[in-house]
């Protein structure tokens with residue numbers, strides 16, 4: 039029985055930005071007596087189904103946007119006599135759908151790290167269960183990814199996870215509902231070992247693929263102290279201390295390493311944390327700014343963010359500590375008006391952001407927003423090709439509409455056009471060139487320009503494009519730019535790099 043692990047994608051680029059970590063974690067969860075799994079990342083190349091033989095096992099990980107492609111592969115694999123198992127966030131949310139549409143024998147809900155070996159054994163014994171509850175495994179059971187199985191010369195960035203879960207509860211985000219609100223922090227040694235392994239292979243840029251790198255804020259500590267809750271206070275303090283221990287170890291690694299993470303802007307109020315990040319070579323962070331207005335933040339239960347000039351000051355604090363911010367903004371919040379778009383573009387310029395993304399409010403499955411939207415749309419009964427709009431990911435790509443949360447005063451077309459205009463303004467040549475001053479040499483500034491354009495182009499594939507011709511054009515561009523870009527990120531391997539002592 040050969041094990042195949044497939045990351046589905048409708049588009050293949052030959053080169054990809056970030057290593058799809060889940061493939062290599064599940065490879066690590068595959069007991070050695072089943073042999074080395076065949077790993078297929080379709081963002082590189084499409085799956086070759088002729089390699090799937092009767093009795094093989096095909097594991098397919100899906101999120102909402104690649105679910106339909108995953109189901110196509112599942113049907114094909116089962117018709118070839120293979121055992122078909124789905125996992126990932128979308129399969130966790132819609133296990134029955136994976137059975138009905140993807141010909142699944144089994145669906146794994148939650149984390150696959152621990153349960154995977156049992157799934158394989160059950161398939162091998164021809165008695166797979168319909169559903170496996172993987173649950174939320176403890177951080178001490180997170181597996182180290184099998185980076186030794188990576189194909190050479192295909193990815194720009196490595197990826198390592200240090201924490202799962204986020205204590206917040208933003209209405210548009212499914213993380214806190216799927217990964218939980220209690221942060222599960224991985225041991226320092228396990229993280230450092232993986233980073234060293236990736237640097238040995240030549241990866242300089244590594245994404246810390248965390249839900250929220252700053253799970254304990256100063257305010258959390260103050261609140262626990264005020265409530266005279268010593269147990270909770272100690273728990274939080276220990277989590278915070280562990281973050282500092284991790285960053286102290288990262289700081290001992292070679293200077294050419296560059297880490298990038300995802301963090302809430304509350305970290306800007308914590309100079310000791312930002313200093314430690316900076317020493318740890320964490321040079322960039324995605325910060326969910328979402329809205330520049332107080333009303334907008336309330337719309338999405340993100341009251342812990344700031345707005346207006348206080349927001350500008352907070353964002354600038356990252357840059358002062360040498361951390362470049364990719365600011366993430368959402369348009370189409372109920373309180374947004376026509377003037378919100380220009381105000382957002384202007385703030386993004388003033389806040390010293392190095393990169394930015396502007397997305398339209400979308401009801402993603404698993405979120406509070408989706409549940410509300412689903413109820414509203416179900417009563418309207420809209421469908422395409424017989425598929426209800428509330429299951430839009432099942433509509434064939436060529437007919438699939440972009441689905442956005444309806445707005446009380448602005449039409450979807452107006453929001454889309456205004457969002458596009460903000461993208462165009464932020465990524466105009468003069469603006470990119472001005473921002474490229476973050477690096478000094480002409481060569482580095484040109485590289486910055488190239489990367490900015492690539493980012494814009496790749497994002498257009500998934501975020502903004504509204505027709506297949508435009509998607510194909512964007513994909514061609516991205517394919518063309520990706521290969522030279524990769525050379526900017528990887529470097530000479532360091533096969534003898536040692537794990538630093540504590």
Ligand code: SF4
Nearest residue numbers: 204206207208211213
């Ligand atoms: S958007 Fe960010 S801060 Fe909000 S719940 Fe999701 S991961 Fe946490």
